[in-house]
Amino acid sequence: MKVKLFGMLKTMVPGGKDLEVVLSEGGRVRDLVHSIQIEHPQVGELLDKKKVLVSVNQEIAHWETMLVESDEIALLPPFAGGAR
């Protein structure tokens, strides 16, 4: 399934494009994170430290959230909208 990347995350993967991750049936966010950690350890570390959140269908997801193929997944680095 496709995993959208934003902000600094794009600079951390070759090509700077969205990720393509294979997820077995019945997979959870935890499994997705695990797959990413293997292929992109730099991104994986940020996920591990909870600096990067995972959203499923545009809502922040827990690591136990179940995924289906049609879900819209994104990795969200710390937000920096607004003004200081």
Place this chain on the structure above:
Amino acid sequence: MKVKLFGMLKTMVPGGKDLEVVLSEGGRVRDLVHSIQIEHPQVGELLDKKKVLVSVNQEIAHWETMLVESDEIALLPPFAGGAR
């Protein structure tokens, strides 16, 4: 000396114009208030209750402030600028 009136005070004196008050030399705000109380008891009452303030040269004055003929005197009802 002339005493400027604002807001509701204008509706309380005949003609709705500024007051003309005679003040003896060495007079204080207290004396001015006293003169006004005699001629315009309705205004006098508001002054007594401190609902109306006296300004001398565009600053709020105490009743002990000394006056000279050239002073700019005004009676100020409660302010209502801005928005609630």
Place this chain on the structure above:
Amino acid sequence: MAVEIDEGMLVRVQQENFSIDQELERVRARSTRIGGIAMFLGTARDHSKGHDVSSMTFEHYEGMAQKKLKEIRERALQDFDIIEALVLHRYGPIEIGENIVLIIIGAEHRADAFKACQWCIDELKKITPIWKMEYTPQGDVWVEEHP
């Protein structure tokens, strides 16, 4: 690199309406360090203390009103961590929905801008010699905000 600012334009009592975009430009022009701008705009409500209001008129003490608004701006610049402050009040007849008063505060950070903005409008109501007459179905009333 001092920018030419006409301080007189940053504190005004005027009859004409004003454009917020235009007033904002005066504040932004002060510094490229500004990152947070808090504004307060007071407008004429059609309702006041349980009765309808059809329009209103503001009277001010010419000279003293300007002096007090100037004091407010200067104290805000001194007491808060802000870069610029604009204080503007209209007088004369004002229709429902129209602008009455405008405060604009430019600061590096938003918390300071908000604090100063609230302080300015609170202080304006306390010390500025401006009075409001409301036209209501029950007649014309001079409003005492602090009875």
Place this chain on the structure above:
Amino acid sequence: MAVEIDEGMLVRVQQENFSIDQELERVRARSTRIGGIAMFLGTARDHSKGHDVSSMTFEHYEGMAQKKLKEIRERALQDFDIIEALVLHRYGPIEIGENIVLIIIGAEHRADAFKACQWCIDELKKITPIWKMEYTPQGDVWVEEHP
């Protein structure tokens, strides 16, 4: 006497700059009961955490960003005693001094307007998927506001 309001215009993520006067009209149009309007405008500073900034770019998560801003407006209308709220954020390249974000809150009274306005901008920074890249003499940096 319901006024036709296009709710979509009250919550936007857009590339183009905006006029505060024009956005204000959308809020005022809601009700003649509005007496106090608090606004926050965030602008691009030339300085950030001790280094110069020459310009910046905002990236947003299309769809989710709009959804979060909509949530913010709705919660503000529910939790505060206010009449209308507008929340607007730009994306794409932004030059120093330009507008980034705008919050406008219309209320009967100013204290409620200020409270809601501050809450909205604080909440926006917490939950809205928008990211900033700053161009600095030391290179381009993606800004982590909450490291």
